[in-house]
Amino acid sequence: MLSKNLSDEMNNQIKFELYSAYLYLAMSAHFEEANWGGFAKWLAKQAQEEQEHALKFFGYIHDRGGKVTLQAIETPPSTFGKPVEIFEEVLKHEKSVTARINLLYSIAVKDNDYASQEFLNWFVKEQVEEEKNATMVLEWLKMAGDSVNALFQINGMLASRG
């Protein structure tokens, strides 16, 4: 059985993951409108992964006999700055996700809940990847500066995300 504290925070995490999906989908819409299909596709894929993360928590809470209570999801922003600013926001958001996962892990450790630690290990590794990928795109955008040519190249590379 999950502790009350861990169960509550895992329920909050479902909301948090779904908000992440909403945020990335809003960013994706912004790029679609501006005809930057590669950036839009990368962020739409990211949004899809966040929904899968939410469902992992949804499944795990049930596996442990807990109760899922869904909460309202905040409205994401609808206006955005330049690509480099958007990816600064993506990296900042991923760091806040990492902090959330670390919080959950610290509760699981305090609870001596080994099953939850094992479950959360996947997310610990996933966050290393997420921060790495967001940093990579951000670094490319910083290098590109105001070069439309370079932006087109980055857009093309991001379009290839499976």
Ligand code: MG
């Ligand atoms: Mg996530």
